[in-house]
Amino acid sequence: MVTAEKARVATIWLSGCSGCHMTFLDQDEALIDLAKKIQLVYSPIADVKVFPENVDVTLVEGAVANDHQEEMIKFARERTKILISLGDCAVTGNVPALRNAWVKSDEAVLKRAYIETADVNPQIPTEVPELLPKAHPLHEFVKVDYYIPGCPPPSGVVNYVITELLAGRTPNMEGKSKYG
Amino acid sequence: MKEIVISPITRIEGHAKVTIFLNDDSSVRDARFEVVDFRGFEKFSEGRPFYEMPSITARACGICPVSHLVASAQACDDIVGVTVPRTVELLRRLMHMGQLIQSHALNFFHLSAPDFLLGMDYDPERRNVFGLIEKMPDVARQGIRLRKFGQEIIENVAGKKIHSSEWVVPGGAKWPLTKERADYLLSNLPEAQDTALKTIKLFKDWLASCTEEMETYGDFPSYYLGLVTPNGGLEQYRGKIRVVDSDGKIVADMIDPYQYSEYIGEAVEPWSYMKFPYYKPLGYPDGMYRVGPLARLNVCSHCGTPLADEELKEFKKLGKNGVVQSSFHYHYARLIEALFCIETAKDILEDPDVLSERVCTRTRPIKSEGIGVAEAPRGTLIHHYKVDPQGIVKSVNMIIATEHNNLAFNKAVTQVAKKYVEAEKLQEGMLNRVESVVRSFDPCLSCATHMVGQMPLELRLVDSHGKLIDRQIR
Ligand code: SF4
Numbered sequence: 001m002v003t004a005e006k007a008r009v010a011t012i013w014l015s016g017c018s019g020c021h022m023t024f025l026d027q028d029e030a031l032i033d034l035a036k037k038i039q040l041v042y043s044p045i046a047d048v049k050v051f052p053e054n055v056d057v058t059l060v061e062g063a064v065a066n067d068h069q070e071e072m073i074k075f076a077r078e079r080t081k082i083l084i085s086l087g088d089c090a091v092t093g094n095v096p097a098l099r100n101a102w103v104k105s106d107e108a109v110l111k112r113a114y115i116e117t118a119d120v121n122p123q124i125p126t127e128v129p130e131l132l133p134k135a136h137p138l139h140e141f142v143k144v145d146y147y148i149p150g151c152p153p154p155s156g157v158v159n160y161v162i163t164e165l166l167a168g169r170t171p172n173m174e175g176k177s178k179y180g
Numbered sequence: 181m182k183e184i185v186i187s188p189i190t191r192i193e194g195h196a197k198v199t200i201f202l203n204d205d206s207s208v209r210d211a212r213f214e215v216v217d218f219r220g221f222e223k224f225s226e227g228r229p230f231y232e233m234p235s236i237t238a239r240a241c242g243i244c245p246v247s248h249l250v251a252s253a254q255a256c257d258d259i260v261g262v263t264v265p266r267t268v269e270l271l272r273r274l275m276h277m278g279q280l281i282q283s284h285a286l287n288f289f290h291l292s293a294p295d296f297l298l299g300m301d302y303d304p305e306r307r308n309v310f311g312l313i314e315k316m317p318d319v320a321r322q323g324i325r326l327r328k329f330g331q332e333i334i335e336n337v338a339g340k341k342i343h344s345s346e347w348v349v350p351g352g353a354k355w356p357l358t359k360e361r362a363d364y365l366l367s368n369l370p371e372a373q374d375t376a377l378k379t380i381k382l383f384k385d386w387l388a389s390c391t392e393e394m395e396t397y398g399d400f401p402s403y404y405l406g407l408v409t410p411n412g413g414l415e416q417y418r419g420k421i422r423v424v425d426s427d428g429k430i431v432a433d434m435i436d437p438y439q440y441s442e443y444i445g446e447a448v449e450p451w452s453y454m455k456f457p458y459y460k461p462l463g464y465p466d467g468m469y470r471v472g473p474l475a476r477l478n479v480c481s482h483c484g485t486p487l488a489d490e491e492l493k494e495f496k497k498l499g500k501n502g503v504v505q506s507s508f509h510y511h512y513a514r515l516i517e518a519l520f521c522i523e524t525a526k527d528i529l530e531d532p533d534v535l536s537e538r539v540c541t542r543t544r545p546i547k548s549e550g551i552g553v554a555e556a557p558r559g560t561l562i563h564h565y566k567v568d569p570q571g572i573v574k575s576v577n578m579i580i581a582t583e584h585n586n587l588a589f590n591k592a593v594t595q596v597a598k599k600y601v602e603a604e605k606l607q608e609g610m611l612n613r614v615e616s617v618v619r620s621f622d623p624c625l626s627c628a629t630h631m632v633g634q635m636p637l638e639l640r641l642v643d644s645h646g647k648l649i650d651r652q653i654r
Binding site: 020022031035048098099110122128 | 220
């Protein structure tokens with residue numbers, strides 16, 4: 001896919017627990033080799049603040065649970081060649097989607113946290129991104145090219161997928177990662 | 181009124197933004213640390229069997245899942261009325277040491293070191309762990325391996341590095357530790373200890389060059405809260421709560437976790453999804469206190485392991501009456517704790533009881549309520565569950581470590597913004613300093629969002645009703 005120049009890789013963190021980013025870091029010493037092949041152009045662990053143009057691979061952790069995340073994922077999709085759902089939250093909704101069992105789940109969860117369990121100023125915060133009525137997996141909003149299930153996926157699988165893609169091959173996911 | 185928005189704050193474990201409010205003459209008036217997403221664990225845990233709680237709540241955080249696991253396991257032990265066997269206690273504590281080691285290594289090497297070792301004003305495109313690998317491969321490798329050591333403790337005890345919830349059962353543990361695994365960990369321990377000692381030295385040498393940062397990075401009096409052992413030593417796994425004031429006087433001691441709600445209240449502000457816990461006897465917002473590594477070293481009288489105790493003596497000299505007040509020293513405190521955890525892990529691994537195979541008991545819920553408390557890497561973590569006779573969860577309250585520091589965050593970002601931000605000549609490095617004080621606290625926010633399509637350095641002029649008058653992008 002990319003020859004002489006380093007591949008431009010991004011990671012995004014939506015409604016997830018950061019565990020999928022931690023599994024990325026669990027590549028440990030393999031990160032040192034990876035650093036020779038990729039440039040991390042956007043990530044919560046890097047300082048660039050605006051998702052850039054021309055990204056080769058974007059790994060996305062987390063479900064889409066609020067309006068800014070919906071905007072973010074659409075914005076990133078337009079600027080990315082290969083978009084990957086990393087982990088069960090991105091693939092199925094997983095933990096953030098547990099609230100979907102409630103009708104008007106956004107109201108139910110907010111009321112519990114900010115009114116029922118508050119001592120001073122009980123109120124639902126308003127000057128913050130608005131929760132969507134449900135939490136959604138990524139593919140309900142954008143086209144997803146690859147899925148890596150797992151909560152989180154094993155770091156070896158993350159390394160395998162990235163390495164294969166950088167080599168211009170299609171990763172074979174059979175038997176590599178399971179849900180949970 | 182003008183504002184500067186830094187969004188998202190990067191190299192922290194979570195998404196947040198900072199808004200800096202300016203006076204008419206463009207000097208900094210105030211600053212706010214705003215957390216912008218929320219998932220709702222307290223609600224969606226309702227109606228689920230209590231024994232699922234460790235597995236669900238671990239998913240609150242991929243960096244400190246083990247702290248949630250141990251707090252949740254304790255609350256579940258409480259519900260089933262069981263005192264767990266000593267071996268299980270040792271193993272859970274060992275796993276928690278692994279957690280603290282990896283999390284502290286992560287904050288230091290992967291997230292904060294780019295500021296210290298590459299520089300606050302270094303090219304933002306490379307001011308990250310990959311930039312560090314490029315520039316200082318040896319330091320980066322040591323950091324990566326230290327974090328790996330912590331993660332491997334968790335994996336060898338509980339089966340998985342992240343979300344190893346299957347191993348945790350109310351009243352016990354699913355499987356014992358094998359001798360092979362214990363020996364493997366022991367064989368890697370000297371390198372980890374060596375890295376911790378070297379890093380402490382590296383950090384102390386570097387400290388000499390940043391007296392200004394020490395005085396402005398959240399340097400203010402506050403209360404401190406943390407767990408202690410029965411004789412007042414450093415405790416991270418389970419214990420009683422101690423609170424000290426800014427002069428180091430103990431104002432509350434040996435508080436049973438069951439009494440937490442008498443001491444800790446929670447407030448809400450419309451601009452953040454993170455609540456504002458406060459020390460109830462002082463009220464809101466005066467009851468500001470800090471938790472986490474700095475607070476833990478401030479509330480304890482000793483660590484209890486030889487190398488860490490030696491460092492603690494030096495650390496305490498940085499403050500008055502043994503209370504170190506600059507948030508900048510969270511970093512130093514974190515490194516001392518990492519050393520303590522490595523020493524403690526060694527003690528546990530060498531304890532003959534740790535390999536016992538009697539780790540599991542059969543249990544049923546007998547109590548309607550359970551509380552668990554642990555010191556997560558970032559501070560005191562409380563899980564409180566109420567269940568029905570069948571063990572179905574009726575209500576959950578969780579006070580997350582990072583939340584306790586919310587009032588202090590806001591004070592610290594204001595202090596740094598006042599010192600470094602010049603709105604007329606705004607530069608990226610100035611804003612990175614504001615972010616860097618946030619990193620010193622190492623906040624671990626529940627996930628949140630990035631703002632997109634919006635420039636990161638944005639000056640907004642708003643009228644007193646908050647209406648946008650002018651917007652300038654740099
Ligand atoms: S899939 Fe699991 S590890 Fe990944 S963000 Fe979701 S809860 Fe965390």
